[in-house]
Amino acid sequence: MEKIWQEAAAMQEELVSRRRDLHKHPESAWTEFRTASMVASTLEELGYEVLCGSEVVQAEAMMGVPDEEVLAKAMQRALAEGADPRWVEKMRGGKTGVVGIMKFARPGKVVGMRFDMDSNEVDETNEATHRPASEGFRSVHAGLMHACGHDGHVTVGLGVAGMLARHKDEMCGVLKIIFQPGEEGVRGARAMVASGIVDDVDYFLSGHIGFNANRDNMLACMTDGFLATTKLDAHFKGKSSHAGAAPEEGRNALLAAAAASIALHSISRHGKGVSRINVGVLDAGTGRNVLPDRAVIKLETRGGNTEVNEFMVSEAKRMLKASADLYNVEVAIDEVGGAPSCSLDEEMGREVYDLATASGKFAEVVPKVNLGASEDCSYFMERVQQQGGKAVYMMFGSVLKAGHHNSAFDFNEDCLPKSVAFLTVLARHFAAK
Ligand SMILES: [Zn+2]
Numbered sequence: 001m002e003k004i005w006q007e008a009a010a011m012q013e014e015l016v017s018r019r020r021d022l023h024k025h026p027e028s029a030w031t032e033f034r035t036a037s038m039v040a041s042t043l044e045e046l047g048y049e050v051l052c053g054s055e056v057v058q059a060e061a062m063m064g065v066p067d068e069e070v071l072a073k074a075m076q077r078a079l080a081e082g083a084d085p086r087w088v089e090k091m092r093g094g095k096t097g098v099v100g101i102m103k104f105a106r107p108g109k110v111v112g113m114r115f116d117m118d119s120n121e122v123d124e125t126n127e128a129t130h131r132p133a134s135e136g137f138r139s140v141h142a143g144l145m146h147a148c149g150h151d152g153h154v155t156v157g158l159g160v161a162g163m164l165a166r167h168k169d170e171m172c173g174v175l176k177i178i179f180q181p182g183e184e185g186v187r188g189a190r191a192m193v194a195s196g197i198v199d200d201v202d203y204f205l206s207g208h209i210g211f212n213a214n215r216d217n218m219l220a221c222m223t224d225g226f227l228a229t230t231k232l233d234a235h236f237k238g239k240s241s242h243a244g245a246a247p248e249e250g251r252n253a254l255l256a257a258a259a260a261s262i263a264l265h266s267i268s269r270h271g272k273g274v275s276r277i278n279v280g281v282l283d284a285g286t287g288r289n290v291l292p293d294r295a296v297i298k299l300e301t302r303g304g305n306t307e308v309n310e311f312m313v314s315e316a317k318r319m320l321k322a323s324a325d326l327y328n329v330e331v332a333i334d335e336v337g338g339a340p341s342c343s344l345d346e347e348m349g350r351e352v353y354d355l356a357t358a359s360g361k362f363a364e365v366v367p368k369v370n371l372g373a374s375e376d377c378s379y380f381m382e383r384v385q386q387q388g389g390k391a392v393y394m395m396f397g398s399v400l401k402a403g404h405h406n407s408a409f410d411f412n413e414d415c416l417p418k419s420v421a422f423l424t425v426l427a428r429h430f431a432a433k
């Protein structure tokens, strides 16, 4: 095992340079054409069977996909920045998921690992104290930034893929390394799960850099408290008219949206778990003297479990429709993102804890932390568990320069080789069970 840790430590420079290249070229949900092509090419070079596009992303289950024009521009940008056209073509329509599969000679279990690839819609700071700015790897895509650490996740995923390919003679079973688009806004996992890609997975591993593991050299073995969530856009359509001469001829979409916003925040709490609702955007009307014929609100619900969230969603839809009726306008509701809650596999988590402790490589090994947010990895975990497999979600420790999604977010790159080594150890352990 010591060999694995040494080899990963020797990869520091390679990992840092890959992370910095990804950091410089962030791509948001469903537009990860450059990132995903690079992932596919690297996996192919390493000898993996590579699946992408429609093979691993089911079009009907994609949520919150940008419009054609945005996708076309992102494809062009990726090609201009060196993406392999062969892969980009297969990913048309935003189907930027990639899976690398390797079957080993010795029998064993199917191990799945998932890494998310997308950036945030954040303008990266230019402050000299921000290392990406001072060391020349700040985002070159205006309005986009890797502010969550997914540049690190892709880097770690490819690092693990390399390690296990080099050590394939010592491996058992089957390895599936999954690179997911669109985690932000919880949009991508459902479509990959719907493709059936994790249906045969016995042991599933995933995780995140930072969050509650916000100290260097720390590892959290299990994560609890995944909130189920649903993201809805409601489009109200009324009729415009002269606000002075003929207000009675109009139908007011702005008032319907405003009434809905108030009503939504008064949905009853639920006895079976915590719940959340937030109307984050209300945009309406066209001009001061025009009766507003259009309005849109963007909202999200969350629940401590899937049942509570489903209650929130059905109440939210009822209130949106009732508010539209109240003002005699129409409403169209789009589901643009979502994730279920999920439960832990304590037994598997305990093995992760024992291996982490036995390695002696972490200053701090924490059995369990609470996420208190949503992560659509829960779709993968839920499906694996439904099929009889086990899943854990870890957190890889790093001091953070600023919180996730902040324009000054940055993590300590020393967590990259550590994560590569430990995930390699875990993959070997669980495949051999
Ligand atoms: Zn995030």
Ligand SMILES: [Zn+2]
Pocket (backbone or CB within 6 Å): 148, 149, 150, 183, 208
């Ligand atoms: Zn994230």
